[in-house]
Amino acid sequence: MWRDPGQPADSYYQVRPECTDVPKSKFKIKAGKTLSSRKWQAAFTPEGYLDISKTLGRIYRGGIHPSIRGEVWEFLLSCYDPKSTFDERDQIRQRRRVQYARWKEECRQIFPVVGSGKFITAPVITEDGQPIQEPLVILETNQDGGPSQDGNSAEIGNSDASATNQSRTNTSYSEMVKQLTSHGPLDKKVTQWMLTLHQIGLDVHRTDRTLVFYEKQENLSKLWDILAVYAWIDTDVGYCQGMSDLCSPMIVLLEDEADAFWCFERLMRRLRGNFRCTERSVGVETQLSNLAEITQVIDPKLHQHLDALGGGDYLFAFRMLMVLFRREFSFCDSLYLWEMMWALEYDPDLFSVYEEPELNGEKGEGSKGRAKSIRQYGKFERENMKNGAANSEGPLPMSVFLVASVLKDKSSKLLHEARGLDDVVKILNDMTGNLDAKKACSGAMKLHKKYLKKAKKA
Incomplete structure (x- = not known):
C-alpha cells in the first residue's frame, strides 16, 4: 500500500547557511495525518465553536501544519475556549x-x-x-x-x-x-x-x-x-x-x-513553578524528585545505578524539564513535541481557571454548559481522570514522563557504560538531534499508564 513519505518541515524555519551542524528535523508534514489548514477550518461551526476532540487526536497522530501552528497553539495553551464564538474571541x-x-x-x-x-x-x-x-x-x-x-x-x-x-x-x-x-x-x-x-x-x-x-x-x-x-x-x-x-x-x-x-x-x-526559587530550593526540584520516584517504580535497576553514581537527585535532567527539550531536539521537532504533549494533556477547564479573575460575573449563569464530554480532554488527562491520579500538588505533568521515557530508552547504555555522572551527562548529550519526538511521546504514555497502575496497587 502506498504511503505518503511526508514533506520535510524544515523549510518553514530557515536556518542560516553558515550553521551547518544544526540537527535536521524528523518531523514531516503528512497528508491525512498532520492537521492541515483545511481540516482546521472544517473543525469550526459557522459561529466559531471548535470541535476540539477531533483536533486533539489529529495533532497527536501527525502534529500541526506550520502555516496554522500559531493559531492552534492559542487553543492548546488555553488562550481561548473552544466553546466560544469568533466574535467572543475577537x-x-x-x-x-x-x-x-x-x-x-x-x-x-x-x-x-x-x-x-x-x-x-x-x-x-x-x-x-x-x-x-x-x-x-x-x-x-x-x-x-x-x-x-x-x-x-x-x-x-x-x-x-x-x-x-x-x-x-x-x-x-x-x-x-x-x-x-x-x-x-x-x-x-x-x-x-x-x-x-x-x-x-x-x-x-x-x-x-x-x-x-x-x-x-x-x-x-x-x-x-x-x-x-x-x-x-x-x-x-x-x-x-x-x-x-x-x-x-x-x-x-x-x-x-x-x-x-x-x-x-x-x-x-x-511552568512558572519550575522557575520559582526560594533560598533553599529551585522549583524544578519537585519535578526532579517526581522523576526519581517514577524511575524507581518503572526501572528500579536503573534508579539504583544512577543513585549509586551520585545522581539520585536527577539534576542531570534539569535542562530537559526547564526548557521542555528545546536543546535535545531541532527547533522544528521541539515544536512538534510540544504540540503533541499539549494535545495529550489538554484540559478544557483551564481556560476558565485562567480567566476567572477577569470574567467572573461577566457571563450569566447557564450561558454556556460547563459539563464537558470526556472526549474534550487529552488522552493523558483522560488516563489521570480514569485512575484518579492526584496528589496534593495535582497530577504529574507529562514532561516528567517524557524524561522518564528517554531514560528508559537509554537504560541499557546507562547501565553498561556510565561509570560516573560525567558519563550520564555525555550519554544524554549525545542524544541531541537523534531523538524521535513521536516515539518519546508514545513511550511517555506507556510509562504513565504503567506508573498509574503500579501506584494504584501500592
Whole structure:
C-alpha cells in the first residue's frame, strides 16, 4: 500500500547557511495525518465553536501544519475556549492587546529602551539602584542606532556625524539616568526589574540564533520586550534563564507581539513553578524528585545505578524539564513535541481557571454548559481522570514522563557504560538531534499508564 513519505518541515524555519551542524528535523508534514489548514477550518461551526476532540487526536497522530501552528497553539495553551464564538474571541483578543500595550507603556515610562526596537546586554543599575554609566549601555540606548547583528552596538567612526551621534547618545542616556533618579531612590519592584534587563538581553542574543528569523533586529527586540514586560508583571518569578527558549517559538509563530505575549504567559502558567526559587530550593526540584520516584517504580535497576553514581537527585535532567527539550531536539521537532504533549494533556477547564479573575460575573449563569464530554480532554488527562491520579500538588505533568521515557530508552547504555555522572551527562548529550519526538511521546504514555497502575496497587 502506498504511503505518503511526508514533506520535510524544515523549510518553514530557515536556518542560516553558515550553521551547518544544526540537527535536521524528523518531523514531516503528512497528508491525512498532520492537521492541515483545511481540516482546521472544517473543525469550526459557522459561529466559531471548535470541535476540539477531533483536533486533539489529529495533532497527536501527525502534529500541526506550520502555516496554522500559531493559531492552534492559542487553543492548546488555553488562550481561548473552544466553546466560544469568533466574535467572543475577537473581543478577548482586543482586550488582551490593550492590556499588553498598557503594561508595555508602564515599562517604557521607566526605561525608554522598551519598545524602541533595541535591547541592552549590559547592566543599567547597581544592586542598590544606582544608575551605571556603562559605555556599552550608552551605545545600545543610542536612539540613532541599536545593537548590531553580533550583539554589540553599531560602530562609531571618526567623522563629524559620528561625533554628533555620540553627543546625542550621551545626552539621551543622561536624560534617562536623570529620569530614573528624579523622584529619589528607585522602589524595590523597579530595582528588581531593571536588574534583570541586561540578563534578558544576553539570553535573547543567544536564543535560536541559527534561525534566519533572528537575523532581524526587530525580532530580537520583540523577544526582549515580551520578556521584559513579563518580568515586570510577574514579580514572584520575574525573569529566569531558560524563559527566552520557551518564548522564542511564540515570536516566530505569531505575528502580533501581544498575541505572542499571551501565548507565552499561558505557557508560563504551567511552568512558572519550575522557575520559582526560594533560598533553599529551585522549583524544578519537585519535578526532579517526581522523576526519581517514577524511575524507581518503572526501572528500579536503573534508579539504583544512577543513585549509586551520585545522581539520585536527577539534576542531570534539569535542562530537559526547564526548557521542555528545546536543546535535545531541532527547533522544528521541539515544536512538534510540544504540540503533541499539549494535545495529550489538554484540559478544557483551564481556560476558565485562567480567566476567572477577569470574567467572573461577566457571563450569566447557564450561558454556556460547563459539563464537558470526556472526549474534550487529552488522552493523558483522560488516563489521570480514569485512575484518579492526584496528589496534593495535582497530577504529574507529562514532561516528567517524557524524561522518564528517554531514560528508559537509554537504560541499557546507562547501565553498561556510565561509570560516573560525567558519563550520564555525555550519554544524554549525545542524544541531541537523534531523538524521535513521536516515539518519546508514545513511550511517555506507556510509562504513565504503567506508573498509574503500579501506584494504584501500592
